[in-house]
Amino acid sequence: MSFLEYRVKTAPTGLAKVLHINWALVLLVTATASVGWLMLTSVAGGDIDTWAGPQMKRFAVGLVLMFSVAFVPIWFWRNMAGLAYIVSLALLVVVEFFGTVGMGAQRWIALGPVVLQPSEMAKVTLVMMLAAYYDWLDPKKVSRPLWVLLPVLIILVPTALVVIQPNLGTALLLLMVGAAVMFLAGVSLWYFGVVAAMGVGAVFSVFSLRGTPWQFLHDYQYRRIDTFFDPTADPLGAGYNIIQAKIALGSGGWAGKGFMQGTQSRLNFLPEKHTDFIFNTLAEEFGFVGAASLLVLYALVIAFCVASAMQNRDRFSSLLILGIAANFFFYLAVNLSMVMGMAPVVGVPLPLVSYGGSAMLVLMVAFGLVQSAHVHRLR
Template sequence: MMGRSGVVDATSSRLHRPQSIWHSVHLDPVLLLLLLLLCAGGLFVLYSGADASVQAVKSQAIRFAVALVAMVVFAQLDPSVYRRWAPWLYAAGLAGLVAVLLVGVGAKGAQRWLDLPGLPRFQPSEIMKLVVPIMAAWYMSRHYLPPKFRHVAVCLGLVLVPMALIINQPDLGTALLVGGAGMFVVFFAGLSWRLITGFVALLGVAAPLMWFFVLREYQKQRVLTLLDPQSDPLGAGWNIIQSTTAIGSGGLSGKGWLQGTQSHLEFLPESHTDFIVAVLAEEFGFIGLLILLAVYFLIILRCLYIAVNAQDSFSRLLAGALTMTFFVYIVVNIGMVSGLLPVVGVPLPLVSYGGTSIVTLMSAFGVLMAIHTHRRMITA
């Protein structure tokens, strides 16, 4: 029978074993492999969705490379760095949102971008998807959990201020994602069911007010179109009708790569961006969708494992919020394309063509890897 000294020696030996090369570079090999698999599959589908455009694939590959570099950089930082810099990052993010309203660059009726000398054009609202949960986790982790009502109220204020600025751009989809990221922190902090019930009731009361005083006409039209897309089949209902047609026509195994009629005959709008999942469903069918969802599921499962094993409340709250934000991305995009949710312009994560959103998502995964690989050894 092993004595106490033997147990201590075994524990000490295990704690002082050399770290793997992955922990030395602060990367999680499982999560990295799944992300690379998803990105490679995204480029494969994008080639078809962009009508066999090699240039689109090259541009997206460059964006993925930049995003991977950002992920590696974020993974090198100890979570304490994010906690220490949270208020300053939040203040800089708010300053960026205010700058967008004052001197922002507009496109398609929205003013969402900043075009600063020497920097590529970017959306500060995308950066807030990462900054807001960091700030919320910083604030909530400074107090005893579960939080008291006044702490919840302050945290909600920290979330609602950037939401209001983003809605004013207007960009309701991004505002909801930013708000959701912050709210997940509050939820994971141990929000009581009484407060949850009160919050749901408050939303129910505020919904009519938002309809008349917050939502713009085109946003109202999206909700009405969701309820009855056939009311305007050649106008507002065109997107949903064509995307659901593409998904349904794929059947079990699909029509084959580059053989989709809805996208290649230009019936399907935004086939390489927001509606790319309809291209995948038409060409690879239900089986292709299941494979995509399986990869997403494994990524989320790995991220939840990282969150559960985090060593402090700040890291747990932040990891959980970032994971659920990624989950909401998936649900909103697929629900939007399949006609279950209003069209709000949310891309399919790491598959849709885009720039800032990819860098933001990969940076979030870098933060998750930092939380996982910077865990401190517990001495005997």
């Protein structure tokens, strides 16, 4: 019996696939999204139709997508990894020429009533491509220079296309999740040491070339870095957002001010209260207890993904699940670091909680891939 035949004969079919769904993960994802609906209702002054209603509809569509992806055999998604990666690159190129501009960046493609952000899709297709690559590659060659160069190029191409939008936050996420998959695949730590040294050199170059025609970042991105180091230098301008975010974060105390009683959000002091800074609204209204509860939900989502990966004997499936879990973790970590003043503001929303279309749907498709790997794992 060939390995492919073994896969087919040991995979569940029909109704059995429903029973093999990781229902605990489904419930955790739904519970996390429910926190988002609650907070979106709060920041809209109790009006569900403004943000919470559309977000619920997107989540319902996302659930359909998740189950649809989950019921398709995981080896099909492995075979589609290259095509998915190429399509995401093509969409990133299309954005550069025909994209919709918003908040000073060209990141979206308008397809009738649907607005697509290809950079969100790229984060998932990059993981798929790297997992397929290391599934194909002989493990003995993982750390050989030639075979390390190819995945580096796979990571850098979409990263470069995202940087020029400009979207520095998502570009950093692509680099981090790509590096995580390479690490999980067994690439030697010496390469990461070299990259870390190059990163230090890059940071030095970024600051030393500021104000010259060859500066790497846009002026507004430099201002974000200045604000990170000293938000009080311009409290009513560039530093306003993070100062108000810290006030909201700390004013909730242990148990919070109560649902819809957050003064920072209700009086519109808190910026982007329904997207990037929604965690601060949660902390103000439900305090440390509410904020910690959400973090526990996030930790459980990641833990269930890691547990599923460790139970899976298929290399592609394991790397895919762990890569998606790493993407979810970095997404969460960057947003929390940003809204707590521990990192510059880069415009990364809180997964499953912040208001948004592309991010929600792509994340649900990613969880569908996790479920597909779980349902069709070798038994």
